[in-house]
Amino acid sequence: MTSLETEFDTLAALDTEFDTLAALESESIHIFREVAGEFERPVILFSGGKDSTVLLHLAIKAFWPAPLPFALLHVDTGHNLPEVLEFRDKVVEKYGLRLHVASVEDYLADGRLQERPDGIRNPLQTVPLLDAINENRFDAVFGGGRRDEERSRAKERIFSLRDAFGRWDPKRQRPELWNLYNGRHAPGEHVRVFPISNWTELDIWRYIARENVELASIYYAHERPVYQRDGMWMTPGTWGGPSDNEELLIKSVRYRTVGDGSTTGAILSEAADNEAILAEVAASRLTERGATRGDDRVSEAAMEDRKREGYF
Incomplete structure (x- = not known):
């Protein structure tokens, strides 16, 4: 293989990577704008993790130079690594964002939840999350779930309808053809929205490197x-x-x-x-x-x- 052929193959690989990231970014931005036009009170789940940080970066980019039209929601287990909470607060201050915190600790303190025997609190996030959604009347909740993470997430649509109790029913999944998203929901129901559903972990890291996203x-x-x-x-x-x-x-x-x-x-x-x-x-x-x-x-x-x- 000549040096010219090698250079051509390298450029072709770079173009493919750029095109893939550009297409994924475009899809995600389109989803954010669709939700902004279709729903009244959307919110972004933000944990300070890499996926929710990329999600926030995309949301800010979707509406720039206007301010982000959504608030953030963090379900705090009380068992978060301190570096993550520090980063969360730094991001909120940097962009002047509104942050709602649903605290598992508060639910344990007043008896609404009980500590699990194994000490794991991730499953205890469900009740504070649903309460925060209902109390603030959020009708669309952005999440950073990706299909490559886990089997059940691979089955979920980008617009995922949840019933009045926040429950997900795979049988109620709606077709999403030609990037047409159905956000119709009854009173009390809401929709979970996953703008980076089609991204992989490698896509996330390539985008972080390309956009110089701070983590x-x-x-x-x-x-x-x-x-x-x-x-x-x-x-x-x-x-x-x-x-x-x-x-x-x-x-x-x-x-x-x-x-x-x-x-x-x-x-x-x-x-x-x-x-x-x-x-x-x-x-x-x-x-x-x-x-x-x-x-x-x-x-x-x-x-x-x-x-x-x-x-x-």
Whole structure:
């Protein structure tokens, strides 16, 4: 192969990547604008994780230079990593956004919820989430779910109808042909909207690199105390720490996903920049949820069961 042919192949690969990201970005922006024109009180679920950060970046881009017409909603378990909460507040202040926080801690304190025996709080987010949606009369709720993450998310449409109790019924999924989205819903119902549903984890990281999107520091390799449990590297916090037979070690790790600190693991990694992470993600054969989320390992249908109850 000549040097000219090699250069042509490299340029063709770059053009393909750019075209893919441009098409995905265009689709997502179209979805945001459709919702703005069709619904009265949309809100963006924002956890400070990479997917919700890209989601917010796309939303801001969709309406720039006008201010973002949506508020943010975070369901705080009380077991979030401190770096994530700091990043969330930094983003809110930077863009002058409105943030609603639904606190699991408040529900535990007044008895509306009870702590689970395993200490995991991710499943406890459902009730505060649905209450926040009902109290604020949100009729469209943007989420950062992607189809490549998990089986039940692969079955969900971009516009996902939820009934008056926030429940998801796969049988009520609507066809979405030619980018036509049906947001019709009865009083009390709402629609979950997933603008990055067709993105992959690799697409997300390519877009982060291309757009220079700032993320919480935990997504990049750093040293922290961790211990191994169920094949995952966990970090101690307010949710507890290692048991007597679990050794606390200092390791270079990073997080692929953000969740409840008691059930979300880190991966051993030296990837400290976007280029290194792209190479790492491209070589991975496990989704980020499958590799580092203990709450999804309860059963093969764990996520689908929670979605039927009103979860994200």
